[in-house]
Amino acid sequence: MNASDFIHPDDAAALQALKKIPIFPAVMEKVFQYGLDEIQWSENVTMNLRLSDIQLPEIYKHLPPICHKLGIQIPELYLQMSPIPNAWTSGNNRVYIVVTLGLIKRFKDDELIAVLAHECGHILCQHVLYSMLANSLFNLGDVFVESIMGQIGSVAMKPLKQALMTWSRASELTADRVASFITSAATMTKVLAKLEGIPKTILNEMDYGAWTLQGADYENLKNGNSWKKIIRYIANTDLDHPYGPVRAYEVNQWEKSLQCQQLKNQVKLIENGKTCPQCGNFIDETWGFCKNCGNKLTNNKSS
Numbered sequence: 001m002n003a004s005d006f007i008h009p010d011d012a013a014a015l016q017a018l019k020k021i022p023i024f025p026a027v028m029e030k031v032f033q034y035g036l037d038e039i040q041w042s043e044n045v046t047m048n049l050r051l052s053d054i055q056l057p058e059i060y061k062h063l064p065p066i067c068h069k070l071g072i073q074i075p076e077l078y079l080q081m082s083p084i085p086n087a088w089t090s091g092n093n094r095v096y097i098v099v100t101l102g103l104i105k106r107f108k109d110d111e112l113i114a115v116l117a118h119e120c121g122h123i124l125c126q127h128v129l130y131s132m133l134a135n136s137l138f139n140l141g142d143v144f145v146e147s148i149m150g151q152i153g154s155v156a157m158k159p160l161k162q163a164l165m166t167w168s169r170a171s172e173l174t175a176d177r178v179a180s181f182i183t184s185a186a187t188m189t190k191v192l193a194k195l196e197g198i199p200k201t202i203l204n205e206m207d208y209g210a211w212t213l214q215g216a217d218y219e220n221l222k223n224g225n226s227w228k229k230i231i232r233y234i235a236n237t238d239l240d241h242p243y244g245p246v247r248a249y250e251v252n253q254w255e256k257s258l259q260c261q262q263l264k265n266q267v268k269l270i271e272n273g274k275t276c277p278q279c280g281n282f283i284d285e286t287w288g289f290c291k292n293c294g295n296k297l298t299n300n301k302s303s
């Protein structure tokens with residue numbers, strides 16, 4: 001699988017905009033010179049529980065098949081004992097996924113798989129480095145930012161922060177596509193609702209289709225007169241505003257797309273393992289002729 005199979009157009013556009021910001025490379029270098037990667041890694045390995053075939057295998061077992069399907073190296077997986085359902089991926093030299101106890105307790109197996117696939121999607125699409133930068137600038141506080149960014153100045157930092165935040169949101173849409181590819185858009189929709197913090201009593205009653213349509217309403221604003229004002233407001237506040245229904249709508253739309261269907265068909269053919277004797281491409285056993293080279297195929301249905 002390639003990043004290009006999944007990348008959301010908003011993600012691609014936001015990344016381009018981000019790379020155009022003149023101070024971006026300098027900030028990137030400063031953060032990593034400071035040792036952010038090593039600091040986060042040392043915290044992770046001392047505070048969280050590393051899962052494996054022998055350490056809570058019932059949780060760990062879900063990760064390798066996803067990586068195998070996506071064709072990525074298996075990252076390390078850690079459990080953080082926080083009661084708040086959450087998951088993230090970090091690490092530049094050594095990539096690792098962290099899931100919280102709150103997530104493990106509240107999420108069913110297929111939902112946990114969707115969450116892990118979402119994180120693996122970030123790895124496949126090479127988001128991790130930029131999202132580490134985004135998290136460090138937004139979560140580690142002004143003291144940290146000032147200590148490493150003193151010379152750059154907060155005025156110059158503002159457009160970078162805005163571009164990073166825009167990209168960060170858009171990158172979630174790409175990772176959601178990977179998650180729905182591994183599970184389904186319906187599963188991912190449930191995951192998003194749970195991550196929004198909607199309580200169980202409401203989750204059991206609510207209509208996910210109607211919730212998803214709220215996202216469509218938001219998307220429709222893009223065509224209206226007020227969209228520019230909304231974008232300016234979002235960019236000027238560091239608010240991580242509610243986004244669940246938009247993500248749900250986007251991922252459901254993608255599942256219906258030709259791109260997603262073709263990808264699923266291709267994977268099915270690979271998993272079947274039948275190849276054309278003439279060109280060697282994967283074939284469907286119901287085909288009379290190879291769709292790649294036109295070679296007449298003997299019907300091997302009965303074999």
Ligand SMILES: [Zn+2]
Nearest residue numbers: 118122172175
């Ligand atoms: Zn994500």
Ligand SMILES: [Zn+2]
Nearest residue numbers: 276279290293
């Ligand atoms: Zn062929």
